[in-house]
Amino acid sequence: MSAVRMNSKKYLSKYQGRRTHPIIWCAAIICAVLAVAVIITGIAVCVGYIIIHPRIPSISVLSATLDTFRYNEAGLLVTQITMDIRATNDNRKAHASFQDTSMLLVFGGMEVARLVAPPFEVERNGTTDLHYVVESRAIPLEQEQMELASLSLRRDEVLFVLRGRFRAQWRVGLLGSVKFWCYLNCRLRFRLNGTFTNTNRCSSRPQ
Known part of the structure; x- marks a missing residue:
């Protein structure tokens, strides 16, 4: 009985004599500090975005004119469109940049x-206009497209589709930068006299 008690005392004495290595304490303190820092940063970012409420920059068709739309019996189409595209940054506290801007004009x-457009920037709460003169050479049409061109001439209305995408990025102070891919897909309606007859706004959407 006394031997058992003696062994227990030796075991407890040996266990109590062990100390946590300083390196482990330092690692634990560093991890705790990092965890607190991450939590504080997350709270600051959330509060900052709620207060600033950043908006995604956009592009839209400001104006357009159908200058030329000719179609002959040989099935060749010649067209020219003058178009102004507006890039808008509604953020009052964030500078925005537009990159990889590319759009396709499609008929039938x-x-x-x-x-296309090279990378450009838009000031806070500002706009930048891009001017395009879209001129095509004689384009050979397939049968379905020839019928569509003939129908357009009879109806005195021409329909084009504008598809595109761009990458928008803006930075909000110390909160960091945000990037979004935005896409454009809308219909452009014209009278043969060149009048742009769209009733709905042609504007990009984030995705």
């Missing part, structure tokens, strides 16, 4: 022209 499923 056929690509008429490609519209």
Whole structure:
């Protein structure tokens, strides 16, 4: 009985004599500090975005004119459109940049022209306009497109589709930068006299 008690005392004495290594304490303190810092940063970012309420920049068709739309019996189409695209940054506290801007002008499923723009920036709560003169050479049409062109001439209305995408990025102070891919897909309606007859706004959407 006394031997058992003696062994227990030796075991407890040996266990109590062990101390946590300083490196482990330092690692634990560093992890705790990092965890607190991450929590504080997350709260600051959430509060900052709630207060600032940043909006995603957009592009939209400001104006357009159908300058030329000619179609002959040989099935060749010649067209020219003058178009102004507006890039808008509604953020009052965030500078925005637009990159990889590319748009396609389509008639009857056929690509008429490609519209591109180099990277550019838009000031806080500002706009930047891009001017395009989209001119195509004689484009050979397939049977379905020829019928669509003939129908357009009879109805005195021409329909184009504008598809595009761009990458928008803006930075809000110390909260960091945000990037979004935005896409454009809308119909452009014209009278043969060149009048742009769209009733709905043609504007990009984030995705």
